[in-house]
Every structure is written in structure tokens, then in C-alpha cells.
Amino acid sequence: MIAEAGLAALWLAAALTIAQLALGVLGLRRAGEGLAEAIIPVSVLQALLVTFSFVCLVTLFMRSDMSVLLVAANSHSAKPMIYKFAGTWGNHEGSMLLWVTILSIAGATIAAFERKLRTDTKVATLAAQAAIALGFYGFLLLSSNPFERIENVIEGAGLNPLLQDPGLAFHPPTLYAGYVGMSAAFSFAVGALVTRDVGPEFARAMRPWILASWIFLTIGIVAGSYWAYYTLGWGGWWFWDPVENASLMPWLATTALLHSVTVLATRDGLRAWTIMLAVLAFSMSMVGTFLVRSGILTSVHSFAVDPERGVFILGLLVFYICGALALFALRIGTVREGSRFDLVSRESALVMNNLLLTVILVVVLCGTLYPLALELANGEKISVGAPYFNAVAGPLAVILMLILAAGPLLRWRTDSTKKLVDRIALALVSGAGAALLLAVFAGDLGILPYLGLVVAAVVGVASVAPLWKRNLRRTPLFTWGMVIAHLGCAVSIVGMASESAFTQENLVAMEIGETQRIHDFEVTLEDVREAPGPNYAALEAVAVVRREGAEPLRMVPQLHQFSDPVMQTNQAAIETYWNGQLYIVVGDRSIGNRFLMRLWWKPWVTLIWIGGLMIALGGLLALLGRVRRDIVSRKPAAPELKGAPA
Amino acid sequence: MMRRLLLAIFLLTAAPLAAQDYAHEALADPAQEAAAIELMDSLRCVVCQGQPISGSNADIAGDMRRIVRERIAAGETPEQVREWLITRYGDFVSFKPVVKPATWGLWLVPLAALLLGLVLVSRRVRLRRN
Amino acid sequence: MMRKPLLWLPMVLGLGLFVLFYLGLENPGQRIINSNVIGRELPEFSTQVAVEGVEPVSSENLRDGNPRLVNVFASWCAPCIQEIPVLLRLRAQGIEIDGIAVHDRPADISRFLAENGNPYRRIGLDNEGRSQLEIGSSGVPETFVIDREGRIVYQHIGIVTEQDIPEILARLGGTG
Known part of the structure; x- marks a missing residue:
């Protein structure tokens, strides 16, 4: 019964989406006939229906209703409840339903609460949302019905063992939330192009969606990076793998958009470029999904790969993105340029920020796809990995960080170089100090880590400079957000640079009872033994770690061997200290009676993710600050709001 | 059984001869x-x-x-x-x-993007000064 | 529209990207890595004795003037068992086959050959994969066609089946 109800709700929601699209198009053509107003309740109702449908699917999974094909194929009645729940989206159909559910809720939120936009632009935006949703409804209902029943009730097949990790179970919804936020920004851009209404109000309406999406994307990347760090077991936190790049590209585009939309909202500049970036950011989130799902690139991260569905996603991509870009080409010529600014001004710094972020995005995109293009062109197989990306994107990132240091210290529209130098002097001095200290004491760290640490010193000081001589209690929340996010960049870079420059590694084969040194730890191998797991065989090493002035500590790295599918994962044993992490991995074999162990001391490595979380927190503060200001400024102008649902 | 076997495989793939x-x-x-x-x-x-x-x-x-x-x-x-x-x-x-002719694009494409961007930006900045 | 061609650049680039994706989907990339030694002078390598009294394989004795096959296998490799009957048939047709067993032990190799048949004239043991790396082989089973001068002219990755015999014979014949 639940499955049938869910399916019926899904069909109804799809039908309402068609109505939403039609009302939008007709409403724009025949203004004043009341058609456009109807789009608001339709959007809300559509979202309620699809949410109901999703709740039905969650219920089926949690009750382990094995008469539903999707549940039988992806769940197991003996699984812990949390994985039954997460199993809902741990498969293709469920993840598509989640996607469209978040999308529709976003649409309903815009319909119900958005009041800054001109009515016709809002209607066009909702119509664009409906057009996007329709593609996914069509796909769900016509080719991947999540509620399909089966005749013979059986026990479920289970979930991919790799996905049975709390971090990974909630990773997809985080990324989807980010992607869907971008689809909202995309819809705003399309709506504004349709009505030629590109201006500060439009920018302010779009900004919270960009911020929210950006927060989720940031958290997604940080979590994904840490997951790879502790489970792949080679001590790396970023490998420039295609799947990682696929998550980085939308983040880069969204970061650029976040800054350009500020120029549009504050100074009414960068109109065309902001629209372009909104389309680009959405495109990159779709391209990312496509690259991960279609399996057209060689990746270390194994995911369910499905080429046929890849063609479908590709079709949607072409339709939405090329459509939007064509609309852009046709319409943007009629959008006026916007306000002017000087070479030395905050706008100018933000333009350079956008330029560099976009070029870094081009580097990532080009490096990721070049092997594919070359193989198709002449059959040649090449690899493009870390050495390329670090060498090309690294210097660009260093310049970007210097601009990041200066930008917030510049005034809008026009400023003088001399005043900028005054404001940034202390930051430059601390950078020079760091450069000198490192050159004298640290020895040879490699050029990029060296530059990274120096730039981090500059950014670290410059990023808090906007708070100087200000009344901190009256400083707006979004200014705090900017400061914390920028400081987070510096923190993260310190982590990256010192991990790459100062990591100590001891790769040894140890006898039982043998002691090895790493950094100032003494690691004794006490035992190597079997450790039965629920669905894997495992080998674990028991290591006792001693350090002067500290209690001995047991660390137990494991090696998991799955039989279906055949794969090995390393569960590193990680101990976090204030100044770094001790990271121990057990190898998969022995030499005589000696067991392979890899011991790492990774100084300050945690700063990478702490900085990443600071960036996300900064985004959250900015979002709260903006939303609060909107509500405060709206109250006197729109008293009728009081009766509206909050 | 399976587990025993796997552990045996872990341990027996050893090359017992090599000291290092x-x-x-x-x-x-x-x-x-x-x-x-x-x-x-x-x-x-x-x-x-x-x-x-x-x-x-x-x-x-x-x-x-x-x-x-x-x-x-x-x-x-x-x-x-x-x-x-x-x-x-x-x-x-x-x-x-x-680095060979077939891979030059890896460096030329970002360079082209950078130059195009700089041209667009510089044209605007010059305009602003009028 | 024509006065601002640059505005159409994003759409053209986007279309180009999607054409690339479509071609990528239609032509799934080959997951295998071909040897880069094909057609080149064979690098120097040698292997250890795998079976008492049987000569091991080395780059030197591959240059003795006879075209032949070199089969990279292992006793622990299940697919390798499947191709043994086909290799035996090739041998019955007078084709010389040398075998290199990687990451293996003499006792296991002897048992493997006793159970499944022995298509090999020479057998070498390579516990450190040195010969495998030298000829650019990336797994088991793989079969290489060697010409008179001891050059690799063809690499077959995976199990050799009945259907592969004509191709292998043609490559062998093509060596003159």
C-alpha cells in the first residue's frame, strides 16, 4: 500500500510540475490574468507530494519491505536501522528521488518566501525550476520507478559494504543539497534572463541559495577528503582523482559566483558575468554528477556505474545547459553593463578573484578530461594527476590568496594604492617574517609548500584586519562570516603545506615485539591477528605507542578483505595530537616473520579539515547574517507578512 | 573457513628469501x-x-x-x-x-582562458577610466 | 546576434564538452594497458628455474631465431587454467610456447602443470615480476607473440580462446 501511495504521489507531483511550467509560461505571456499567481500554491503542493513520496520510500526501507524491488536489491532486514535509512539513497532510483525532492522543496521555498524579486522574474524562476524537475520526474517514472513491486518476496541483497560507513551514508545527501542549491541559482539566472531583470534585487534574492549550496559543497569536499584519508590508507588527503575533481569543480564555480554576486548586489556591477557564473556553477554540478555516475573516467573511488543512465543524464545536461547558454547569448546583449569601478577597488579585486578561480576551474576541467579527449582523438592513453595539477593550479592559487588578502581591505568603487599598503602592511610584514624564518630554520621544503606557508601568514593576518578598530558587537554577522572563511583558507593552507613538507614516514617490516621510531614516538608491534568482521575478513595489528611523558597507547590498524565484490580497504589507526596526527597502517603481507607496517607522523594535518570547516562556518554566518538582515528590512515594508506561514 | 583462508593468503604470499x-x-x-x-x-x-x-x-x-x-x-x-x-x-x-605536441593543450587551454579573461578585464578597466 | 560572436562562445564550448561526453559513453575506454615494448628490441631479462630440468625463459633464448608465444601465467590464477587446453592445441600444431610464472612457487607450478597439462617448452619463475615489467605486461594471463629477432609483435591480454587462435596464428605467420 505504501509503495502504491508513494508512486501515486509521484505521478501527481509530476503532473503538477507540468502545470507549474505551463502556468509560468502563460502567466508571463498574459500578465494580469491571475495565471501567474496560481504558480505559488502549485509549487508548494508539488513539493508536498514529492516529499510524501520520498517519505514513503524511506518507510519502505526502514520496514524492510522486500516486496519492493529497490528495497530487496539494496537492503537487508538484518542491517542496522541507520543504514536502512541511508540505504534509501544508496542506490540510483532513491538518490534521484531524493534529488528531485530537495529540488521541489527549494522551489516551494522560493514560491512561498521570496519577496525581493519582481513578480514576473519570480514566475519565470519557478517555471525554470519546474522545467528542471520535469526532466527528473520523467526519468524516475518512465525508466527508474523506485516503487516497483516484485512477485517473489526474498531476503535483500544488502548494501555495498563500502557504503556502510556513517560518513559515506550521509555524504550523497550533502552533495545533493549543494547541487540543488545551484539549480535554484540557475533557475534565478534563467528567470532573470527571460525578464531582462538583472540587478541588485535579483542578486540579493539569489545570494542565500548560493551561500547555502556553497556551505554544503564545502562540507561535502571536506568530509570526502577526510574519508579518503582514513580509509584508503596511503596517507593522502587529496589525489586529484576524477571523482574528487568532479566535486571540486562546482565548488570553484560557486566560490566565484558567491563573490561576483556580492558585486552585483552591492554595486550593481558584473551583471552578465554573474549570470554566466550561475549557469556555469550549475553546469559543473551536473557535469560532476555525470562524470561520477557514467564511469567514463578511470577513478580510484568505485561507484555504481551505469552507462545507459549516463546517456539520459547527458541528454538533460545538453537540454538545460545549452538552452541556458543560448538564452544567455541572445539576451545578455540587452542587459546593461552595470556600474563602473577603478583598477584599485574592491570590485577589481573581486573580478581578479573570479578570473583566477575560473582559470583554476579550467585547469581542473582540462586536466580531468584531456585524457578522455586524447584517447578518443588518436587512441593515445595518458594520465594527468597530481604533478600537473599542483604545478599549474598551485601558483594560480598562491596569487589568488594574495588577492584574497587585499580584497576585503579595499573600498568599493575607488581606493588609493597608498592606503591599501597602509592597511595591509602588517600582513606583508608577517609574510616576510615567515619567509625569512622558514628559509633559515626549515630547510628545503619544496617551492609550493614554502610559498603556501608564506601566503598563509599574509592571509592569516590580513583576513582579520577588517575587524580592526571596529566595534565587534556591531560588526555585521556576514562580515564575521567573511573573516572566518578567509581565515579558514589560511588555516587550511598551513595544514596542506606542512603535511606535504614535514611529513615523516617510516615504512618497515616489523617482527612481533620489535620497536620502531617515528617522530618522537616509539611504536612496538605487539601482535598481528585475525579480526572477524560482519561481512569481511580482517587482519589487525596491535601497536603500542610510547612517548616520553605520556601513557602508552594502543593503536589497532586493520586491513579489511571483502569477498563480494573482491576488494581490500585499509582502516588506518589515527591518533590526533594538538600538533599533528600519528597514522599507522598494516600491510597485507609479511616478509618471513616480519609484518609490513607504515608509520606516519603528519604535523598539522588536521588543519586542512579544520580550515575547511571554518570556511563552511563562515558561509553559515554569512547566510544567517543576510537572512536576518532581509527579515529585519522587510518588516516595515511588508506588514501583511505577519499572517504568512513562517 | 573463508577467513582462515584469507589470513593464510595474507601470510603465505611472503617472499621468505629477501632480507630487505x-x-x-x-x-x-x-x-x-x-x-x-x-x-x-x-x-x-x-x-x-x-x-x-x-x-x-x-x-x-x-x-x-x-x-x-x-x-x-x-x-x-x-x-x-x-x-x-x-x-x-x-x-x-x-x-x-x-610534454609533447599532443599534450600541449594541457597548458595552452588554461593559458588561453587566462589571456581571454585578462583581455576582457583590462578592456573593462580601461573603459572605467574614461 | 552576429555582432557579438563572443557571447556564443560559452554555448559552443558547452556543446563541445557534451559531444566529448557522448563519444566517451559510446566508446568506453579500454581498461587494459597495452605493452609499450611491442615492435621494439626486447629488453634484457632472465627468470629462475621453475621446474627441475626445464630451461627457464630469458631475453637471450627468445632471440634464438624461432618465432613463438610467451605466456605469462600463475598457478594461483583461475583464468589461466581455462586457457591451457587452447595452448595445448596450439602446441600440438607445432607452435612453440614458453611460459613465465609470476609470484609463484615451484611446487605449485608442478602441480598446476600436472593437473592441467603442460603446453610449455621453457618455463621460467619470476617472483619479483621483473620479466613481466620488462615486457610491459600488467597481469595474468597474457600472451605475447615473439618474432625471429626476438621482438614482441603482438600482445594478447586475458584468456586465449578458440576465437583468438586465427589472430595469433596470423601474427606468428606474419613474422616470416
Whole structure:
């Protein structure tokens, strides 16, 4: 019964989406006939229906209703409840339903609460949302019905063992939330192009969606990076793998958009470029999904790969993105340029920020796809990995960080170089100090880590400079957000640079009872033994770690061997200290009676993710600050709001 | 049963002869080992493909690490060792792309994007000064 | 529209990207890595004795003037068992086949050959994959066609089946 109800709700929601699209198009053509107003309740109702449908699917999974094909194929009645729940989206159909559910809720939120936009632009935006949703409804209902029943009730097949990790179970919804936020920004851009209404109000309406999406994307990347760090077991936190790049590209585009939309909202500049970036950011989130799902690139991260569905996603991509870009080409010529600014001004710094972020995005995109293009062109197989990306994107990132240091210290529209130098002097001095200290004491760290640490010193000081001589209690929340996010960049870079420059590694084969040194730890191998797991065989090493002035500590790295599918994962044993992490991995074999162990001391490595979380927190503060200001400024102008649902 | 078998496999794939096995153990000279690790991070394991040989448990990745360490220890530069592997497996084995006409695009495309962007920006800035 | 061609650049680039994706989907990339030694002078290598009294394989004895096959196998490799009957048939047709066993033990190899048949004239044991790396082989089973001068002219990756015999014979014949 639940499955049938869910399916019926899904069909109804799809039908309402068609109505939403039609009302939008007709409403724009025949203004004043009341058609456009109807789009608001339709959007809300559509979202309620699809949410109901999703709740039905969650219920089926949690009750382990094995008469539903999707549940039988992806769940197991003996699984812990949390994985039954997460199993809902741990498969293709469920993840598509989640996607469209978040999308529709976003649409309903815009319909119900958005009041800054001109009515016709809002209607066009909702119509664009409906057009996007329709593609996914069509796909769900016509080719991947999540509620399909089966005749013979059986026990479920289970979930991919790799996905049975709390971090990974909630990773997809985080990324989807980010992607869907971008689809909202995309819809705003399309709506504004349709009505030629590109201006500060439009920018302010779009900004919270960009911020929210950006927060989720940031958290997604940080979590994904840490997951790879502790489970792949080679001590790396970023490998420039295609799947990682696929998550980085939308983040880069969204970061650029976040800054350009500020120029549009504050100074009414960068109109065309902001629209372009909104389309680009959405495109990159779709391209990312496509690259991960279609399996057209060689990746270390194994995911369910499905080429046929890849063609479908590709079709949607072409339709939405090329459509939007064509609309852009046709319409943007009629959008006026916007306000002017000087070479030395905050706008100018933000333009350079956008330029560099976009070029870094081009580097990532080009490096990721070049092997594919070359193989198709002449059959040649090449690899493009870390050495390329670090060498090309690294210097660009260093310049970007210097601009990041200066930008917030510049005034809008026009400023003088001399005043900028005054404001940034202390930051430059601390950078020079760091450069000198490192050159004298640290020895040879490699050029990029060296530059990274120096730039981090500059950014670290410059990023808090906007708070100087200000009344901190009256400083707006979004200014705090900017400061914390920028400081987070510096923190993260310190982590990256010192991990790459100062990591100590001891790769040894140890006898039982043998002691090895790493950094100032003494690691004794006490035992190597079997450790039965629920669905894997495992080998674990028991290591006792001693350090002067500290209690001995047991660390137990494991090696998991799955039989279906055949794969090995390393569960590193990680101990976090204030100044770094001790990271121990057990190898998969022995030499005589000696067991392979890899011991790492990774100084300050945690700063990478702490900085990443600071960036996300900064985004959250900015979002709260903006939303609060909107509500405060709206109250006197729109008293009728009081009766509206909050 | 399965577990016993797997543990046996873990333990018996040992090469009991070698006192020092460079497939799994570090070079004595830390500078050479660092150079070897940096190189191994940028070489693709030929069976697992997505992974660098430094992080792969596959036998052949171990064989490749052994060759890398031996050749570095014998005084070859990392680039010579990379070349040795490319001669046998082609460019695909190296995560550091070989610079040749077919790969120029890797550098030219970002450069073109940067130049195009700078032209667009500079035209605007000049306009603003009018 | 024509006065601002640059505005259409994003759409053209986007279309180009999607054409690339479509072609990528239609032509799934080959997961295998071909040897880069094909057609080149064979690098120097040698292997250890795998079976008492049987000569091991080396680059030197591959240059003795006879075209032949070199089969890289292992006793622990299940697919290798499947191709043994086909290799035996090739041998019955007078084709010389040398075998290189990687990451293996003499006792296991002897048992493997006793159970499944022995198509090999020479057998070498390579516990450290050195010969495998030298000829650019990336797994088991793989079969190489060697010409008179001891050059690799063809590499077959995976199990040799009946359907592969004509191709292999043609490559062998093509060596003159």
C-alpha cells in the first residue's frame, strides 16, 4: 500500500510540475490574468507530494519491505536501522528521488518566501525550476520507478559494504543539497534572463541559495577528503582523482559566483558575468554528477556505474545547459553593463578573484578530461594527476590568496594604492617574517609548500584586519562570516603545506615485539591477528605507542578483505595530537616473520579539515547574517507578512 | 573457513628469501627514499589503475616499487626511472603528463582562458577610466 | 546576434564538452594497458628455474631465431587454467610456447602443470615480476607473440580462446 501511495504521489507531483511550467509560461505571456499567481500554491503542493513520496520510500526501507524491488536489491532486514535509512539513497532510483525532492522543496521555498524579486522574474524562476524537475520526474517514472513491486518476496541483497560507513551514508545527501542549491541559482539566472531583470534585487534574492549550496559543497569536499584519508590508507588527503575533481569543480564555480554576486548586489556591477557564473556553477554540478555516475573516467573511488543512465543524464545536461547558454547569448546583449569601478577597488579585486578561480576551474576541467579527449582523438592513453595539477593550479592559487588578502581591505568603487599598503602592511610584514624564518630554520621544503606557508601568514593576518578598530558587537554577522572563511583558507593552507613538507614516514617490516621510531614516538608491534568482521575478513595489528611523558597507547590498524565484490580497504589507526596526527597502517603481507607496517607522523594535518570547516562556518554566518538582515528590512515594508506561514 | 583462508593468503604470499624487500621497505638513505616516494606517488598501478603504486596492495605495484627503489639506489634520477617505466607501459603509467605536441593543450587551454579573461578585464578597466 | 560572436562562445564550448561526453559513453575506454615494448628490441631479462630440468625463459633464448608465444601465467590464477587446453592445441600444431610464472612457487607450478597439462617448452619463475615489467605486461594471463629477432609483435591480454587462435596464428605467420 505504501509503495502504491508513494508512486501515486509521484505521478501527481509530476503532473503538477507540468502545470507549474505551463502556468509560468502563460502567466508571463498574459500578465494580469491571475495565471501567474496560481504558480505559488502549485509549487508548494508539488513539493508536498514529492516529499510524501520520498517519505514513503524511506518507510519502505526502514520496514524492510522486500516486496519492493529497490528495497530487496539494496537492503537487508538484518542491517542496522541507520543504514536502512541511508540505504534509501544508496542506490540510483532513491538518490534521484531524493534529488528531485530537495529540488521541489527549494522551489516551494522560493514560491512561498521570496519577496525581493519582481513578480514576473519570480514566475519565470519557478517555471525554470519546474522545467528542471520535469526532466527528473520523467526519468524516475518512465525508466527508474523506485516503487516497483516484485512477485517473489526474498531476503535483500544488502548494501555495498563500502557504503556502510556513517560518513559515506550521509555524504550523497550533502552533495545533493549543494547541487540543488545551484539549480535554484540557475533557475534565478534563467528567470532573470527571460525578464531582462538583472540587478541588485535579483542578486540579493539569489545570494542565500548560493551561500547555502556553497556551505554544503564545502562540507561535502571536506568530509570526502577526510574519508579518503582514513580509509584508503596511503596517507593522502587529496589525489586529484576524477571523482574528487568532479566535486571540486562546482565548488570553484560557486566560490566565484558567491563573490561576483556580492558585486552585483552591492554595486550593481558584473551583471552578465554573474549570470554566466550561475549557469556555469550549475553546469559543473551536473557535469560532476555525470562524470561520477557514467564511469567514463578511470577513478580510484568505485561507484555504481551505469552507462545507459549516463546517456539520459547527458541528454538533460545538453537540454538545460545549452538552452541556458543560448538564452544567455541572445539576451545578455540587452542587459546593461552595470556600474563602473577603478583598477584599485574592491570590485577589481573581486573580478581578479573570479578570473583566477575560473582559470583554476579550467585547469581542473582540462586536466580531468584531456585524457578522455586524447584517447578518443588518436587512441593515445595518458594520465594527468597530481604533478600537473599542483604545478599549474598551485601558483594560480598562491596569487589568488594574495588577492584574497587585499580584497576585503579595499573600498568599493575607488581606493588609493597608498592606503591599501597602509592597511595591509602588517600582513606583508608577517609574510616576510615567515619567509625569512622558514628559509633559515626549515630547510628545503619544496617551492609550493614554502610559498603556501608564506601566503598563509599574509592571509592569516590580513583576513582579520577588517575587524580592526571596529566595534565587534556591531560588526555585521556576514562580515564575521567573511573573516572566518578567509581565515579558514589560511588555516587550511598551513595544514596542506606542512603535511606535504614535514611529513615523516617510516615504512618497515616489523617482527612481533620489535620497536620502531617515528617522530618522537616509539611504536612496538605487539601482535598481528585475525579480526572477524560482519561481512569481511580482517587482519589487525596491535601497536603500542610510547612517548616520553605520556601513557602508552594502543593503536589497532586493520586491513579489511571483502569477498563480494573482491576488494581490500585499509582502516588506518589515527591518533590526533594538538600538533599533528600519528597514522599507522598494516600491510597485507609479511616478509618471513616480519609484518609490513607504515608509520606516519603528519604535523598539522588536521588543519586542512579544520580550515575547511571554518570556511563552511563562515558561509553559515554569512547566510544567517543576510537572512536576518532581509527579515529585519522587510518588516516595515511588508506588514501583511505577519499572517504568512513562517 | 573463508577467513582462515584469507589470513593464510595474507601470510603465505611472503617472499621468505629477501632480507630487505624494496617492494615494501624503505631505502636506508632518507633523501633517496623521499625521492622514491615522490616518484611512486606519481606512478599509476597498472592493474588497479586508479591508485598510485605507493598506495596499492597489488603484487605488481610492489614489483614496480622494488624497481623504483633499486634504480634510485643505483643512482638514477627519478625522471630516468619514470622514463624506464614509460618505455614499457606507455605514458598512461605516469600521472605526470609527458610534454609533447599532443599534450600541449594541457597548458595552452588554461593559458588561453587566462589571456581571454585578462583581455576582457583590462578592456573593462580601461573603459572605467574614461 | 552576429555582432557579438563572443557571447556564443560559452554555448559552443558547452556543446563541445557534451559531444566529448557522448563519444566517451559510446566508446568506453579500454581498461587494459597495452605493452609499450611491442615492435621494439626486447629488453634484457632472465627468470629462475621453475621446474627441475626445464630451461627457464630469458631475453637471450627468445632471440634464438624461432618465432613463438610467451605466456605469462600463475598457478594461483583461475583464468589461466581455462586457457591451457587452447595452448595445448596450439602446441600440438607445432607452435612453440614458453611460459613465465609470476609470484609463484615451484611446487605449485608442478602441480598446476600436472593437473592441467603442460603446453610449455621453457618455463621460467619470476617472483619479483621483473620479466613481466620488462615486457610491459600488467597481469595474468597474457600472451605475447615473439618474432625471429626476438621482438614482441603482438600482445594478447586475458584468456586465449578458440576465437583468438586465427589472430595469433596470423601474427606468428606474419613474422616470416
